[in-house]
Amino acid sequence: MQNMRQQIKEAASFVEEKIGFRPQIGLILGSGLGVLADLIEEVKVIPYESIPHFPISTVEGHAGELVAGQIKGKHVIMMKGRFHLYEGYEAQSVSFPVRVLREIGVNQIIVTNAAGGVHFDYEVGDLMLIADHINNMGKNPLVGPNDKDLGVRFPDMSAAYSKRLIRLAHEVAKRESFEFREGVYMGNLGPTYETPAEVRMARLMGADAVGMSTVPEVIVARHAGMEVLGISCITNKAAGILEQSLSHEEVMEATEQVKPKFLNLVLGIIEEM
Template sequence: MRERSTEQRVMEAVRFIEEEIPYSPEVGLILGSGLGVLADAMEDVTVIHYEEIPHFPVSTVEGHAGELLVGTIGGKKTVLMKGRFHLYEGYDVASVSFPVRVMKALGVRSLLVTNAAGGINAAFEPGQLMLIRDHINFMFRNPLIGPNENALGVRFPDMSEAYSARLRTIATETAAELGLELREGVYAGLLGPSYETPAEIRMLRTIGADAVGMSTVPEVIVARHAGIEVLGISCITNMAAGMLEQHLSHAEVMDTANRVKERFLGLVAAIIPKL
């Protein structure tokens, strides 16, 4: 039996989701570790568990609930991934980014991705929010490798503006209106799941990274391939290895995300109606 194409698998997932939801979403959200609190801002919510959706992976990491929510935030029709997938869970790069294909087919035009990240820039502090200006793909994986399906995007997508300048301006202006500090920087994506060594952090700082994490990059590449505008925000949950005299733990990541959730929620909820 011939293997289904990505487009066919996407449409099977979309048909299932469309039977469960009352309208097509315009904005997509992918939430990082401990940041699922944003789901509390949604109204008229339909909840679909990942395991119910054809071809969807399942979240296995603490802080990632594994639910697809469709509802409104500030009157904007939104689809929200409460929990994402990571390469370190054993998924391949196509599976990790598959939900972005589904979002596009559902009608999403703008995607907001968030993550928990370690601070590399010495001027950063845990608890700050960083607007992602660009990324460095140190995962050395690309979800577009293999035969290109022209219906999904062009063979060689331009990544010179992976994170929309227009949406970054909206985010910066919104933060200023709320009196919130929003730093800006470059995100480095690594495979994980081990945290980086101090030597690796020194290397990343040398090549221009301001924060480091284990997600986001595959989803953003696929979003740009699909023609979706992207806005990215990192929550600096800890300083990276060697920056301070400390040991790193996922518990610290979750604790910091919980501490800043109100500021994070306020900013993102104010941005979404403008996307």
């Protein structure tokens, strides 16, 4: 753990030197949602490959850079692209950037993703506030020795997603004459999309949406004492609900359609945080 702590400090020192301030709000932008980074003022961009000990994003739709600056008068830093277990990374590597964000001052984080709708009522283009999650990945980033300087051995996950920030998001949505869905996200390992039987299982277990990310980052964020808001963009109805094939291209097309709504809502939330 001493080695990890040193790696966190080295990466954080590099990022701080490049951006010149300590942000309080962090964002992790999922597939196709990186457009939010284009709205940052006084922008500083840091490619992942230049940051000590950072993994490299390999998935289409994930740019692979930290983008820092100001939005609505708030100092923010965004991960434009994330890492996934299915890329071959370990859970600690996938969540390492969250440790770095915490080290440079981030205490509130918005985590976004593209997800398949398991709930029968969900439609393509819906935005779902994540009220809770199910870790169906078979991995947990906290497995192994615990460093008490990073967090407690047994972190409480009973309120992994901040009820205060969920209420704030609903208030912003009401102001914009829009309603969020609110539900449970199931994180699966991937990279295959779920079978119809797996989707039925997810629904029986209480999931409303399924995806291949988010859970490791949120576990580490809570371990580090960060306040978390999660938003899923429903990009397709999950397998078995409709007789259709699924593809990454379809996911990217759906996020294109939802971008204006997504931008307005997230900007409003940042302004109120």
